[in-house]
Amino acid sequence: PGATPSxxxxxxDSSGNIYLAVRGMNNKIYINKYDGTNWLGWEQIPTGSTAQGPAIAFDLDGNLHVMVTSSSGDGSIYHCYRDVATGTWTPWSKLSGKTPSEPELT
Incomplete structure (x- = not known):
């Protein structure tokens, strides 16, 4: 993406690789991985967009979770994750409730 407004x-991850998530200038969500030597390139998360910066975290199984607020700006919260076994992203699921702030994962 080159720039981010958020x-x-x-x-x-459990191997020590660093993952960076950003909101692009087009409101799409991008992930980049640093393997200790090189950044491997930006990957756009399919179909996702957000009005604020994304939050990311790994679970104990190694799945990469992403949480965002709706790109419409209404405060709706959405979640998806990349399945470590298949490498594919799950569809976005809407959580109950809304927030005026960026989401956070730990």
Missing amino acids: APDLAV
């Missing part, structure tokens, strides 16, 4: 988020 704060980025970082997560580290």
